[in-house]
Amino acid sequence: MRKVIYTIGFLLCLPLLGHAQQGGLVHVKVLDEQVKKNGREVDVRFTLDLTDVKLGGQESLRLHPVVVAKEGQKELVLSPVVVDGKIRSRVHEREKALKGISATDGAYTVVRRRNGKPQQVEYTATLPYEPWMAQSRLVLRQQVTGCLECAGKELATEESPVRNTFLQLFRPQYSTAFVQPEKETVKVRDEVRVARLQFRQDSRKIDPKFKNNEAELATVTGSIEAVKTNSDLKITGVYITGYASPEGTVEYNLKLSKDRADALAAYAQKDTRLDALLWHVTGAGEDWEGLREEVKKHPKLLRIDDVLKIIDECEGD
Structure with a gap:
């Protein structure tokens, strides 16, 4: 039976989010x-x-x-x-x-x-x-x-x-080989999931009862368990990237995002009992795009256009 090796990645963030062709139009x-x-x-x-x-x-x-x-x-x-x-x-x-x-x-x-x-x-x-x-x-x-x-x-x-296909995220690279390659016996695939966990302000502690955290955490652990229980699959790594909202300094938010990602890794590791060596955790710092999406959810927000402009024009801290 052929084995399929999976690398699972989770994105931890705030709860926001060549050739010419012709068209078929007449004469255009x-x-x-x-x-x-x-x-x-x-x-x-x-x-x-x-x-x-x-x-x-x-x-x-x-x-x-x-x-x-x-x-x-x-x-x-x-x-x-x-x-x-x-x-x-x-x-x-x-x-x-x-x-x-x-x-x-x-x-x-x-x-x-x-x-x-x-x-x-x-x-x-x-x-x-x-x-x-x-x-x-x-x-x-x-x-x-x-x-x-x-x-x-x-x-x-x-x-x-x-x-017909507007955007290809993954484009295979082909090359001509002088020797016929051996038949592939192992396939490597990546699975990416997004966990939008809610943290209390300045907190690094995961609270499963806070807002929608319980369902989000179930998505994380459930995805890992689904791979663990499949005899044709093998987990080679779990990659977690954390984000934080932009208030505070850049340096502080970078550390906060890393701490929150560490907290998720520890929580999921405890539930799934996956080898600690398979976990890879990083912090990406401030999530400006996520903040913008959250603001857009409230169109009646006072001076929303000015707020969005500040977000779009912010450079650095």
Whole structure:
């Protein structure tokens, strides 16, 4: 029977949280799409080729890039590219001049289509990374509206896949070998779980009865026990990273996050009786991203925009 070796990692944190392709839209091509994860952000870049698009003077075309989750339960709609016919372009310009607002407000860019001439739009966007994006797809939605009398009436809506797998977190590296490798007998895999434990302020003590800690701790110990009781699996290491909220100094929070991670390791080791040599514990210090997510849960918070700005612009301590 083949053995599967598992390395289990837990993230201890606050309770927050190449080749060109064509789209299937009529006459719209998507070229050189690129998706790259940089830390906690995802950079998206592609080119919209409008050369074959023909618009009537009264028509307006909106192209919405959309990141759609694997099962469709989540999606992220990016700013649209608006392509106007000659007359519609003037209407939007007049609206902006007279009223200060226009139907094109919020667009990534607005292009006046010149039928029969080559036109391209370079599109770039930086998105906050979320785990569901790894299994999602990138699509392009087209909405066409027409004459002045029916302004705002949806005349046509289409959707075209651009990238079936939006983001690959794990990319295998292939190389050519001069000798045929032996058949693999052991597989090594990583399992990652997140335990959002609640600590009282400045405390390092784990209290199973405090808030939702009992359920979170059960997730940790249950995951380890599931591997221990499977004869085909072997645990080679448990890695725990702790975080702390940002109040206090950087040095203090670094130590506090390490102490809390140590506390979780000691608690789980006592329950699972796993060899102490398999535990690897580190502290990552302050969790600014987690703080931001927690603040966003309370939209009525006084001066929330100022609070988020302080969080986003904070550098260092």
